[in-house]
Amino acid sequence: MKFGGIRGRATTWAVAASALLSGSAWANPHPWQLNLTKGVTQTSHEVWDLNMASFLVCVVIGVIVFGAMIIAMFRFRKSKGAVAEKWSHSTKLELVWTIIPVLILMGLAWPATKILVRTTDTADAQMTVKVTGYQWKWRYDYVDYDGKTVKKVGFMSRLDKKSDATRQLDSGLDPKAVVDANGTNDYLLNVDHPLVVPAGVKIRFLITGGDVIHSWWVPDLGWKMDAIPGIVNAAWTKISKPGIYRGQCAELCGQDHGFMPIVVKAVPKAQFEKWLAAQESAAQLDKASRTAQADSTPGDDSQG
Amino acid sequence: MAHAASQDHHDDHHEAPSGFFRRWFMSTNHKDIGTLYLIFALLMFFIGGSMAMLIRAELFEPGLQLVQPYFFNELTTMHALVMIFGAIMPAFVGLGNWMIPLMVGAPDMALPRMNNMSFWLLPFAFTILLSSFFLPGGAPAGGWTMYPPLSIQGGDSIAFLIFFVHVSGISSIMGAINIIATILNMRAPGMDLLKMPIFVWTWLITAFLLIAVMPVLAGAVTMLLTDKYFGTSFFNAAGGGDPVLFQHVFWFFGHPEVYIMILPAFGIISEIIPTFSRKPLFGYKAMVYATASIAFLSFIVWAHHMFAVGLPLGAELFFMYATMLIAVPTGVKVFNWVTTMWKGSLTFETPMLFAVAFVILFTIGGFSGIMLALVPADFQYQDTYFVVAHFHYVLVTGAAFSIMAAVYYWLPKWSGNMYSERWGKIHFWLSVVSVNVLFFPQHFLGLAGMPRRIPDYNVAFADFNMISSIGGFVFGATQLIFVGVIIHCVFFAKKKATDRVWEGSKGLEWTVPSPAPHHTFAVPPVIDDSQLAHGDVTH
Structure with a gap:
């Protein structure tokens, strides 16, 4: 029993440790997370690999350089009787440590270029969503899906009520108490209306800003893109598995910059199509009722 | 003024003028x-630092406990402006002012009256900037980068910020002109360009950067001003x-500005490491x-701040490659410092400790810089x-540590007294x-997904934020020791400094008495190559 307990705990720690390093076990940030999330797209996986490759290169160079320094600091101390030599240059050495870094950098630039070329290509998307940043909320408009224009499906997405109440200065509410149905803390990372998208579909995002510059970032998708007034930026994603992925605005946009999270809910394709159809008919109904209302009370278009 | 000038002319006493006002203001x-x-600079370091303390206090745990989000943005904005323009840059100009004439054997700066003016503009500039806290609507809160439309959305504080940028920009440009004029015209005979101390070289190059980019910043903020007040639409979609x-x-201003804040630091470290290694600097040329x-590269990498x-695609690739290239000359510097220490005869007085820490910690900031240069990862x-972790490693453990190293290194020359080695080491x-406890966990926070410039965060980020804040408070409090060491050294220390101060020191500044008399090198010194740190660089 005791033995099993230790082993159980060891396994938990091993899982936690590997998860800390890979970030694969959680879709959301988790306590003591040390590294990037691996994410749920090909792009985010490639970025994670690039992140690790460049990190390892830095570690190796660091070990060599700092190692040499530490050896020098212990071996060539005056208190140990070290006598300084007089030499002060070596063309050969200097060439070596100019050329080798160039080669290492080329080794990093190559995969980075490859990833960049692939990820900037937004062609052949099966779906388009327009994302607009406002102070301090996001708007999502579904533009087209599967070659057909989507009619009037769009909504604002704001910080959820529970987080909003808790985040007020001296609210007296505990951020730790803001949890979702599974008990996972989603303080400041939850919204009233998440962006619903199908998994396994190449989605193109058209990103712009309504007032000031914002930046749309969901770490699990592997990128962020600025939302700039007057400019429409394009980016894309193809989410490999259904789930809820959270992010935040990443460009300072005023007082509530820290309070405009992003939630992407990826669902299976069939489920998404059902959802989209329901939204479209709801919009139709809404429009019909509004038109009816406008007809019955001419002059009063406050609803429009 | 005429009689004052003629009085100066006949003043052959080589003493500091009597009278507090006359000595320090004129x-x-x-x-x-x-x-x-x-x-x-020290005063501004503490003003900017107290803002940082408030920032770290608010970020100590999730939830808002101390300040409103808007005031938090004022703090982050002003912290950056005060530290960059008030602490780091004036500290380097101060070190340049003190040491460049001593290092090249000049009696003073080339343009002494302009020197007075370029300093005295700064207190006015910062009064303008800091007074904006008391404006209706508060201080600027759109980030030190002043990105429109956000920056011109708030109250009139942006006008104060723009005026501050102009005044301190004029101060910087005048300082830079003075330094270039001094280095190019006032070197003692025999002090060839390629015999100058590296600190002088780095300042010469920095001064050219300043002249090139401060007007660009002035232009950018003037366009902001006309956009806000005069109906233009430079930045209005x-x-x-x-x-x-x-x-x-x-x-285009901002990236060279980054090097303006680090090149003189490279110079300082290149002076200190050879001194305490008792070995010439490796690879002077x-x-x-x-x-x-x-x-040069600093002018062609600016868009790496804007990858998102x-x-x-072509621009992303160009700026990625150009940015990565910077790692090569920077690497050369780090390798040269390490090789200077190799087979030296090392001692670890406080300046050397700060210099060694600089090399290691600045390099860590450089590593994260390489990672940031890779566009897909930068996304x-x-x-x-x-x-945040990256630029604090290069600016705090880089620039600020180099300034502290320089102060410990040259303080005995300035004051004539030895500082307390024990308290310097403490x-x-x-x-x-504490600085590593402060900034290292911020790497993890960023990787885990915490955006910068936010006053509150998800509980997943709580642990590292608390650690970071504790490191911050200790680091902040520790700087009071620094002030204590300086005051003790200048006013109370019993131990007198020798002229040479350090056993391994080389160069003209160590040939004058300690404390350096009010006027030095009224007659140009005769240069003896063996006395220079880089006297023989024929190879």
């Missing part, structure tokens, strides 16, 4: 003005302008060329705490430990 003496710059244009112009290449604005890192060890 000074044209490079040493006194250098001292003024350094005291000013609704009027046919482009908000991204501001970012391009700003970072390579150091000069590396500094020049970094300065939606640049075309994840950009605007997160990973970036200051060092507390600083170096």
